[in-house]
Amino acid sequence: TAHGTAVHPEPVTLPVTRTPGCPFDPPAELAELREQQPLRPMRYPDGHVGWLATGHSVVRAIAADPRFSSRYELLRYPLPGGPSGSLPPAPLGDLTGIDAPEHTRYRRLLAGKFTVRRMRQLATRVEQITADHLDAMERQGPVADLVQAFAHPVPALMICELLGVSPSDRARFQEHTAMLSSPDAAPEEQMAAMTALAECVRELVVAKRAHPTDDLLSDLTTSDLTDDELAGIGGFLLAAGLDTTANMLALGAFALLSHPAQAAALRGDPGLADQAVEELLRYLTITHTGLRAALEDVELDGQLIKAGDTVAVSVQAANRDPLKFPDPDTLDLRRKATGHLAFGHGAHQCLGQQLARVEMRVAFPALFRRFPTLRLAVPPEDVPLRDAMNIYGVHRLPVTWDKE
Numbered sequence: 001t002a003h004g005t006a007v008h009p010e011p012v013t014l015p016v017t018r019t020p021g022c023p024f025d026p027p028a029e030l031a032e033l034r035e036q037q038p039l040r041p042m043r044y045p046d047g048h049v050g051w052l053a054t055g056h057s058v059v060r061a062i063a064a065d066p067r068f069s070s071r072y073e074l075l076r077y078p079l080p081g082g083p084s085g086s087l088p089p090a091p092l093g094d095l096t097g098i099d100a101p102e103h104t105r106y107r108r109l110l111a112g113k114f115t116v117r118r119m120r121q122l123a124t125r126v127e128q129i130t131a132d133h134l135d136a137m138e139r140q141g142p143v144a145d146l147v148q149a150f151a152h153p154v155p156a157l158m159i160c161e162l163l164g165v166s167p168s169d170r171a172r173f174q175e176h177t178a179m180l181s182s183p184d185a186a187p188e189e190q191m192a193a194m195t196a197l198a199e200c201v202r203e204l205v206v207a208k209r210a211h212p213t214d215d216l217l218s219d220l221t222t223s224d225l226t227d228d229e230l231a232g233i234g235g236f237l238l239a240a241g242l243d244t245t246a247n248m249l250a251l252g253a254f255a256l257l258s259h260p261a262q263a264a265a266l267r268g269d270p271g272l273a274d275q276a277v278e279e280l281l282r283y284l285t286i287t288h289t290g291l292r293a294a295l296e297d298v299e300l301d302g303q304l305i306k307a308g309d310t311v312a313v314s315v316q317a318a319n320r321d322p323l324k325f326p327d328p329d330t331l332d333l334r335r336k337a338t339g340h341l342a343f344g345h346g347a348h349q350c351l352g353q354q355l356a357r358v359e360m361r362v363a364f365p366a367l368f369r370r371f372p373t374l375r376l377a378v379p380p381e382d383v384p385l386r387d388a389m390n391i392y393g394v395h396r397l398p399v400t401w402d403k404e
């Protein structure tokens with residue numbers, strides 16, 4: 001305006017519709033909104049008028065600012081069809097839905113257990129687990145659902161390694177986690193699997209207290225955490241580390257199959273894996289949107305965010321911001337994608353990111369080297385997408401290859 005104050009655009013709703021045929025790109029509308037004004041009012045489905053952040057620098061600033069809360073009970077859900085009003089508070093052990101000082105206590109305890117030594121240990125296990133699953137896929141195919149054969153079981157077993165689930169209990173764990181993410185499971189079956197899994201974790205805590213082994217959960221039993229807290233944390237780690245990594249692997253494979261020159265580059269140059277994983281994280285940003293609530297009035301980007309307002313932080317828009325990443329809509333495994341926000345930023349930045357990286361750096365090159373002729377077994381438009389879910393990805397990825 002003439003006085004140099006920020007314009008106050010009409011509230012928008014959160015764009016969710018992707019361009020047909022572009023399964024890897026955010027809704028085109030998000031890019032327009034980011035260009036107009038990287039922080040702007042947004043109307044939530046329950047009528048609340050809060051905010052939408054789409055620019056890389058403002059998204060990063062909000063994630064790092066303690067004046068913004070993560071407490072679920074202060075947040076409004078941004079997608080239609082969700083709960084109305086504010087969300088239920090975080091269950092015990094769920095770190096993403098609480099603030100300091102409770103959050104800081106859990107975070108310190110946990111961060112001390114994701115040690116370099118443990119991550120190295122897990123790196124050798126992921127090579128074995130990856131090779132085993134590729135062997136099985138090769139024996140049983142061609143034609144496989146990459147989600148069931150590879151992308152889901154590999155991270156599921158890695159979480160079992162992390163938590164110290166004994167080999168004899170793994171089948172039980174895997175049966176329940178597979179049911180949880182099965183696109184064919186009925187809601188009652190999923191609820192039952194959730195209850196059974198919580199029971200498994202609780203039994204595991206009791207077992208580790210009695211007979212500690214060399215794993216993260218056993219380590220945590222020496223802290224002052226109660227059994228309830230430990231069971232909550234165990235269940236939360238399972239949930240936080242499984243669907244995320246599984247969907248990165250499956251959607252990442254889909255993206256590489258859709259960009260054959262990039263897949264060839266990765267196959268030919270094992271040294272490219274670290275960079276490739278960062279670029280896939282940026283390009284795919286499977287956790288599309290984060291949520292925060294202002295604890296006090298905050299002035300940001302020339303706008304006044306009032307205490308109590310919910311802010312939707314569009315991580316997928318931020319990771320395609322041309323001011324941060326030149327030519328952002330191109331998948332380029334050789335680019336320096338550092339600074340992407342796919343693991344979040346600030347106090348809640350992903351605790352499992354080193355583990356997730358270890359898994360992806362091994363899994364992608366191994367998959368594409370084992371099957372040099374890997375391709376989709378269906379037209380790309382027939383791959384079922386996890387639309388409007390908290391974690392984006394694919395429900396199934398039918399693939400095929402030439403037998404030697």
Ligand code: HEM
Pocket residue numbers: 070095096097107159162237240241242244245248286287290342343344345347348349350351352353355356
């Ligand atoms: C938090 C993404 C894998 C454990 C987060 C957050 C994101 C994220 C975006 C921040 C949420 C927020 O700001 O509210 C991912 C992605 C993964 C992945 C994309 C895979 C590619 C894992 C794994 C584990 C894990 C393997 C553990 C085994 C956690 C935990 C938090 C978290 C404990 C909560 C941290 C806190 O609130 O202090 N993750 N994650 N994640 N993640 Fe991950």
